[in-house]
Amino acid sequence: MDDKLMLMIPGPTPVPEAALLALAKHPIGHRTSEFSNMMGEVTQNLKWLHQTESDVLMLNVSGTGAVEAGMINFLSPGDRILVGSNGKFGERWVEVGQAFGLNVEAITAEWGQPLDPDKFAQKLQADTNKEIKAVIITHSETSTGVINDLVAINSHVKEHGQALIIVDAVTSLGAYNVPVDALGLDVVASGSQKGYMIPPGLGFVSVSPKAWEAYKTAKLPKYYLDLGKYRKATAKNTTPFTPPVNLMVALHTTLGMMKKEGLESIFTRHERQKNATRAAMKALNLPLFAADECASPAITAVATPGMEADKIRSLMKKRFDIALAGGQDHLSNKIFRVGHLGFVSDRDILSCIASLEVVLLELGHENFNSGAGVAAAARVFSN
């Protein structure tokens, strides 16, 4: 059916009508008081969302661009860094470090497993010369639906004392508690098409005073991604380069919606929808790819032994106009991923599970009691 698409992927995520209409507003000039007033409000609300008093900067880049900016602004060639790698995005930050000539040590775990904080502790405690300049962690690993133990890893970084903690929070910010100042997170990067509830095109980077100290001596080359330029401009409610005006107007709208809902409610909603989705998959006898203890609030990866995951996705799209994400790289066709991130309601979860039951039956997967998935979700939602 035309115009009935329901996005249950981890980005782009669903966009509320108010934000879509904001996108359609004719752009205004970005060197005007009207724009500056709006940008000032957006910046304040970004600080609220990040739970920080420090800078939160907006860049015209994707999430990858935001994380890269979050790395290269604070490091110099040859700097030793630890990068957590247990999925496609962790692997990407290893690649970024290597591309910029950093001395990268990957702390790995299997895809689907969480990073082991002890492995970070060992490296950090052994580094008595304080050579490790930064620890880079993907908080919610979008490729596998695993959330890494940021609090534990961060505590080891804090014991080390020197290294910066740089966090890819692309699919955790706005879905899970990321209290930037309370945890002392130095750099937190995210992207607009996730918890922010607007289309892709804007990246965000928060920067702590400690990170700004490191910036002063950091030598990796940068210009468009030079966060110092953004800091200077943001202090005057402007931008160093022409910003994506329409996306910022839409962001102004959705940040207002988020403030109205409140952080606690937003986190609770994501937790509840995660629990409902996982309970349903268990009831449908579909193995969850990540364990309960490390399950991302934003995305649930589901294994499909004996079935082609892409057939399930294809039929979900064809029959019910529901877009699910597939597996990446070696997980292609082995898992599907349900996004429950951003502008997703409990009703959407029920729709998705009910539709999935039909699709599984049509594909001959009859290893569950019809209605069991919806019933399991209902138990979560009715609590």
Added chain:
Amino acid sequence: MDDKLMLMIPGPTPVPEAALLALAKHPIGHRTSEFSNMMGEVTQNLKWLHQTESDVLMLNVSGTGAVEAGMINFLSPGDRILVGSNGKFGERWVEVGQAFGLNVEAITAEWGQPLDPDKFAQKLQADTNKEIKAVIITHSETSTGVINDLVAINSHVKEHGQALIIVDAVTSLGAYNVPVDALGLDVVASGSQKGYMIPPGLGFVSVSPKAWEAYKTAKLPKYYLDLGKYRKATAKNTTPFTPPVNLMVALHTTLGMMKKEGLESIFTRHERQKNATRAAMKALNLPLFAADECASPAITAVATPGMEADKIRSLMKKRFDIALAGGQDHLSNKIFRVGHLGFVSDRDILSCIASLEVVLLELGHENFNSGAGVAAAARVFSN
């Protein structure tokens, strides 16, 4: 009056309603055949617009990001480059080169004057060791309304034989003839909020086979701006990172409009509106900041001796909801700039001039015959 804003600035430029409505469409997943089909059409139309058979790549960046990508992908630390600098953007590319540790020689001219092609010829002819790796030119200098003689400068680069010609065509592409293959332009960078008639947020870079050869040995670090990744993905009608989906849907719309209008008509329209604007300013006894021989098709800078340019702009906005651009840096309050770039009609030019006459009278500038500006524009338009 609310909702009556008319943008006569050189970006963001006016956006047609069809593109605004396209922006408001709910995003689709970027890893779908629907997206790939659209991207394939967009890419073909970008090649048509660039008059090239080579790659034209789309990045989620501003124009500055596009030019930076166009520089850093083809150069190595210490490489000698010539950068034309006769305005804010030329100065910016000097800064980018310096930020990346290139050996930058600026070929300068006063703001408002065109670059002298002979100065390039001298440097290039003297470089018998072929040390100059690239020549970087701002084609239309947005800050001053000067168009530089790309054809002449490029001919000297071609005589040199080794250096790449890298062009900032941000406010010339889609307004002026930039025949990429016919001229053998190696890298041409542009941005969405200009001739493309959509809001800011997308950058474009065309890359010649010769530039791809240089890419193979270029050593400046890059990841998000690594054009090789975009080339590989574009060949499969996809993107290396999450693209700004809504902007691409809007671009699909406006490129269709541009094809329907035709390149010749587009260039003629910009030329005609430039001529009308300039004729009007002369009739109003307002000095043009750039000479006729080097006047940009996209923007006309007007000096305001004895008057504060920003008072004119402010009253234009207040009385008529027309946004004009101001002077940048040392030209602040000394000039105003009229954008006639992208989705601008002859009617808009007449509106702007007629309104300007009122504003000038209100500010006591009575050194012209009332109606003379409109009459001068009318003579151009009626030919």
